Amino acid sequence: MRTAIEDRALVSLRGVRKAFGSFEVLRGVDLTVAKGEVAAIIGPSGSGKSTILRTINGLTPVDQGVIQVGDIAVTDPKVDKVALRHRVGMVFQQYNLFPHKTVLENVSMAPIQVLKEPRKEVEERARELLVGMRLPEKALSYPGELSGGQQQRVAIARALCMQPQVILFDEVTAALDPEMVKEVLGAVRKVAEDGMTCILVTHEMRFAREAANRIYFTDKGVIVEQGEPKAFFANPQDPRTKEFLDKVL
Amino acid sequence: MSETSIFTDVLRWLPFVLWGFGLNVLMSVLAILLGTTAGVFLGLGQVSHTRVVGGVSRLATQLFRNAPWLVLLFYCIFLMPYSITISSATYNVPSWLRATLGFSVPVAANFSEIVRGAIGSVPKGQWEAAEALGYSRSVTLLRIILPQCTTRMLPPWMNLYALLITATPLASIVGVEEALARTQAAVQSEAQASFLIPMYVTLLMMFFLYTYPISRVSNALERRFRTV
């Protein structure tokens, strides 16, 4: 029986399993994210949250299961990786901006070199995105000259410049000093409100409650519980969920 | 010339060359012992707070590290006496011994750098803690810092030995009858072109089989001792 959300599914995971050596990180994950939806994945360390994100854009191959992004079957061994990474963008905890390229080059290089789009168009788009991230004056600076929060916003612009359909955010504020967390969360909020499908792994419970349409709780490699934020946080059903929320809220 | 007879020819010369290789090994062992001993003093001298000692040690280290091994070899061969007289007995200093001394110099300079690097890699907190406990600088160096350095120095020291053993054939240029000189003698004696490649390949293999295990052990030790 398919729910309404599944009908509009953009990203779906079915029965995904992944082990690193003898350690099974994902033990059968089922997840469906609709177009335009903002999904937040929360859970204790080691529960597999980041691994789930990495399987969606093919950075981590899975042992079992089916992953679908629109009409692209990620788990197909012959999947077109460039098309996949065009459709799915990612922002990392450690920003990972390329230190030997300027901010503008960081944002624009992939669409030019990978997607072969014309340079002028891409650079214009990049500059607009930097304006949107409130960093237009930093275009010719190097990442080493920016603060952590600024670097992370550039990383978001870099993901956006590929014009993806869904963006994965992997604990993007976890490595930031507290005063910079707010500016980055604001940027993520803006991306979500502009209609982008977002899947976030985060520790920021308040942000998850305010910005997400759906919360997923993972523990020991499976999704234990999911639901609408208000109901989820006010009235968790599963005892493991309750235990986790008691600790973090 | 058929394949098998070249093979037997090489085999015939093998003991002759192997004995020469023994001289390479002997030179390398003596040179590493001499050079390491001198290098320890030079290395400690480099980190000394005494201006003169520090300056001279650093200068000597730089000078002998940046000099080509062959030039140092020539230096020692030409400028060292052919015989020395100790208490009325005259000893001939054979060329291989002079070559060994010639090799000891760059070994000492290189080991001096290894020592300096190892001392520098010990965290500063160790010095501070020792000072806070009242240790003098030299006692700190001897009792606390150097013992921590030994594991750090082992892999580069083994690499230095590998470098040394592959440098010993240079002694053939100054007349020492070691493995390379003997290989050349064998080749000249056989006087046929088809003998050249097998003979030189054999010599290369001799060095490879001796040196490669040393490199591997050095790499393995380096991985084991890595503190990261």
Place this chain on the structure above:
Amino acid sequence: MLELFRQFALDLKASGINLTILYDAFDFERFLSGLATTCALVVLCTFFSILIGAIGAAVLGLSRGPAAMLVRAYVALIRNTPLLVQMYFFYFAVGSLMPVGHNAIGLPVPMIGNFTWAVIALSLYAGAFNVETFRSGIGAVHASYEEAALALGYSRFKAFRYVVAPLGLRFSFASLANNLVDLTKATTVAYAIGVAELLYVSNQIWSDSLNTFEMMNVMLAIYLLLTGIVVWIIGRVQAAMRLPGFGAN
């Protein structure tokens, strides 16, 4: 002016220091030609060995198959056998297989001369050490940079070319400087196959003029100068490629 210099040199001779290269035109010329040959060896072999090192490291970084095994075998062989034996192997053993041409007066002339063999042997020798240098420089680049490039759709090869290799180069400078200093010193080994480099020429001079001690010292001083220049050049290149805020610097 030159006459003053000459007089100074002759005065030195009177007081025991005989530097024929300073007052004897013939010695001066051949000394200079020896120095020029050494410099030519250093420049040519630096170029080729860096090329070999880069290609070798790229192969090791990108492939896991027979090509990588070949590179590893090459490096192991060169690093664990004597340079002098390698040079003799090329000049005598391989050289004996080369076709022999004839010069204008009908005398046999080998196709590849001793200078060329020296360049080949020294380049292969230093190249092996450079492979190791670049390989560990690339290895020092944090995996997350490659991951970010992959997430943007770069193929492994493109990620290597545009992100990992430029960063790895910055980590390689210290070790590269070491290798090039070793190369400069190793050019003396060409003496053994009759290349008229600095040591060979100095040997000729001191055989004729019996000023062994003086020539030895001059040589030591010159090699000190040459290695100093090499280190200085690498230092300048490193400074020019410095990235603000990036670890290696």
